[in-house]
Amino acid sequence: MTHQQIWDAVLAEFELSVSRANFITWFHNTGISHFEKGNVIITVPTAFAKTWLEKKYHSQILHAIERISGLGVQKIYYKVEQTNPAARTAQPQAVAPVQASGATTPANTPAAQTPATVNPQQQQPVRSSSDPMPTVNEFGLNPRYVFETFIVGKTNELAHAAAQAVASRPGVAYNPLFIYGGVGLGKTHLLQAIGNELLRTQKIKNCIYVTCEKFTNDFLNSVRTGSAKEFKNRYRNVDLLMIDDVQFIAGKERTQEEFFHTFNELHQANKQIILSSDRPPKAISLEERLKSRFEWGMIVDVAPPDLETRIAILESKCNDRQYRLSKELLAIIATMVQNNIRELEGALNKIMAWHELKNITPTEDSVRSILSTVETTGTRQPKSPKAIVEIVAEFYGLPLNEILGSSREKRLAFPRQIIMYILREELKLSYPSIGEELGGRDHTTAMHAHNKISTEVKNNLQLKQEIEGIKARLTSEG
Numbered sequence: 205m206t207h208q209q210i211w212d213a214v215l216a217e218f219e220l221s222v223s224r225a226n227f228i229t230w231f232h233n234t235g236i237s238h239f240e241k242g243n244v245i246i247t248v249p250t251a252f253a254k255t256w257l258e259k260k261y262h263s264q265i266l267h268a269i270e271r272i273s274g275l276g277v278q279k280i281y282y283k284v285e286q287t288n289p290a291a292r293t294a295q296p297q298a299v300a301p302v303q304a305s306g307a308t309t310p311a312n313t314p315a316a317q318t319p320a321t322v323n324p325q326q327q328q329p330v331r332s333s334s335d336p337m338p339t340v341n342e343f344g345l346n347p348r349y350v351f352e353t354f355i356v357g358k359t360n361e362l363a364h365a366a367a368q369a370v371a372s373r374p375g376v377a378y379n380p381l382f383i384y385g386g387v388g389l390g391k392t393h394l395l396q397a398i399g400n401e402l403l404r405t406q407k408i409k410n411c412i413y414v415t416c417e418k419f420t421n422d423f424l425n426s427v428r429t430g431s432a433k434e435f436k437n438r439y440r441n442v443d444l445l446m447i448d449d450v451q452f453i454a455g456k457e458r459t460q461e462e463f464f465h466t467f468n469e470l471h472q473a474n475k476q477i478i479l480s481s482d483r484p485p486k487a488i489s490l491e492e493r494l495k496s497r498f499e500w501g502m503i504v505d506v507a508p509p510d511l512e513t514r515i516a517i518l519e520s521k522c523n524d525r526q527y528r529l530s531k532e533l534l535a536i537i538a539t540m541v542q543n544n545i546r547e548l549e550g551a552l553n554k555i556m557a558w559h560e561l562k563n564i565t566p567t568e569d570s571v572r573s574i575l576s577t578v579e580t581t582g583t584r585q586p587k588s589p590k591a592i593v594e595i596v597a598e599f600y601g602l603p604l605n606e607i608l609g610s611s612r613e614k615r616l617a618f619p620r621q622i623i624m625y626i627l628r629e630e631l632k633l634s635y636p637s638i639g640e641e642l643g644g645r646d647h648t649t650a651m652h653a654h655n656k657i658s659t660e661v662k663n664n665l666q667l668k669q670e671i672e673g674i675k676a677r678l679t680s681e682g
């Protein structure tokens with residue numbers, strides 16, 4: 205195994221066991237640069253990440269490396285190395301070893317950062333030490349995702365009610381249940397809460413939770429290795445199948461075909477199916493017969509929470525971690541981070557981590573200045589025009605050359621207009637430049653497209669949701 209492979213496998217484990225926000229904060233841009241005679245050097249992008257890996261994750265990292273590589277580890281050194289040119293502000297840190305015994309060096313040089321200099325590259329942070337690290341169980345479920353920890357507000361109450369109905373009468377109430385909405389709004393949480401609840405109440409004996417991406421890869425692997433039968437046995441013999449982010453199946457015909465049959469078998473046997481997606485079934489580029497099946501049961505959406513709900517969510521996360529923040533401070537956080545619950549959690553984590561490291565009590569000033577460095581959806585770097593074109597093409601499952609080509613077929617013309625609309629709205633590009641980006645079209649075409657979509661989006665809820673889905677992708681990482 206190469207260092208890279210070992211580290212990739214370690215990361216894959218952490219990705220399953222820590223929240224997304226933590227994963228991004230602490231493991232983004234990390235690597236193994238050296239592994240010899242039991243000495244390992246792990247490179248990290250910031251001093252902040254270094255301290256946290258040492259303090260919170262050291263023994264897990266050590267065990268994971270040993271298990272995966274089959275080699276003993278004596279010492280791990282965490283070394284700050286700037287991989288990202290944009291982050292080149294912090295000074296590289298001296299390398300201090302952490303003993304393999306698990307006795308981590310105390311953070312005696314914790315990120316010597318004041319709130320104002322906290323590196324924005326850190327994006328979204330942390331879990332506090334009082335918050336135990338969850339693991340994923342044999343069904344792929346994270347025990348953290350249960351109904352008890354899900355806060356209900358106006359924008360998710362329907363989805364929550366439907367999820368509860370399914371959890372009390374699986375296979376009967378709504379089958380399938382289809383939950384859609386933007387990133388970080390609780391879809392995965394709800395899916396898994398249903399699974400966890402059904403297992404707890406023993407209404408089901410087994411289930412599978414997978415991302416659609418994993419389902420697709422499993423299927424393609426099974427075809428390649430001649431184990432299609434095992435694949436079928438696995439996915440068609442469960443009491444509950446949860447497929448997350450099902451939009452990933454767009455444009456993948458063979459996987460759709462396989463999923464169609466899986467769906468039918470489970471459905472006929474009254475086994476529950478739950479799906480999530482960043483957009484409604486209608487807006488996924490899918491075979492008609494599969495689309496219509498997705499619409500058989502119940503379709504519900506989740507939308508960004510209102511202020512009151514955001515405060516309630518923060519309150520509950522603080523309680524979970526036995527961390528105290530005044531109402532005023534909670535309100536400040538909830539006002540500054542609006543779009544996405546994952547970011548809200550990330551902001552809270554960052555505040556907790558920072559004050560814990562510094563051992564000081566949060567004040568309005570310290571909270572505000574930490575938040576000013578938290579990148580929220582609204583403040584991230586805008587994508588390039590090219591990236592936007594690609595994202596929209598992918599969203600609709602269309603090849604780039606067709607989108608940029610000259611065909612006026614509706615299936616192409618409409619997404620093309622959406623691209624022009626988004627280029628104008630998001631990047632404020634001039635109409636001539638928009639025409640240019642789309643394979644040299646006339647500026648009047650761009651103007652017409654922008655007008656048309658602007659009008660239509662006001663009256664067409666589905667279109668509005670599609671555009672929100674696309675915008676969410678423009679601001680997600682990567």
Ligand code: ADP
Nearest residue numbers: 353354355387388389390391392393517545546
């Ligand atoms: P999605 O799958 O829609 O992208 P997730 O389910 O992964 O979003 O949610 C992102 C984070 O926000 C998770 O840590 C989740 O526990 C938390 N979260 C989302 N919605 C709620 C809610 N209503 N109450 C409490 N936590 C929530």
Ligand code: MG
Nearest residue numbers: 391392393448
């Ligand atoms: Mg999700």
